[in-house]
Amino acid sequence: MQTDNRLFDDFVKFMNGAAGTVAGMAREAEGATRERAREWIGGLDFVSRDEFEVVKAMAVAARDENDALKGRLATLEAQLSAQASPAPIAPQAAS
Structure with a gap:
């Protein structure tokens, strides 16, 4: 038996959207961190x-x-x- 619970569906959609946003923020943070590391290491005399x-x-x-x-x-x-x-x-x- 399946019920139509609109509140539950909305909550799941909200959590999926939040998970996607967090994953995107993590990718951006990682990219920014890598770029900063390259800039810092590039300034050294390696x-x-x-x-x-x-x-x-x-x-x-x-x-x-x-x-x-x-x-x-x-x-x-x-x-x-x-x-x-x-x-x-x-x-x-x-x-």
């Missing part, structure tokens, strides 16, 4: 992952080049010290 990886690769390359230059410098210094050291003087015979 770098992207790609930028970080590029700088990291450049640092590794610079370190490798530095090591290679240190090796070349050590070789050149060894050659220079070998050239600069006086050769042993042979004793001269008395005549």
Whole structure:
């Protein structure tokens, strides 16, 4: 047996409308919060992952080049010290 209760129908319609309104407000609040977070984080000095990886690769390359230059410098210094050291003087015979 089903009854026609207009008050109950109106209450259900009101609650459905209120639930839709609350859900819409929640979506708007979430969107506004995300936007504020993006603005706040965007103002900080963060770098992207790609930028970080590029700088990291450049640092590794610079370190490798530095090591290679240190090796070349050590070789050149060894050659220079070998050239600069006086050769042993042979004793001269008395005549």
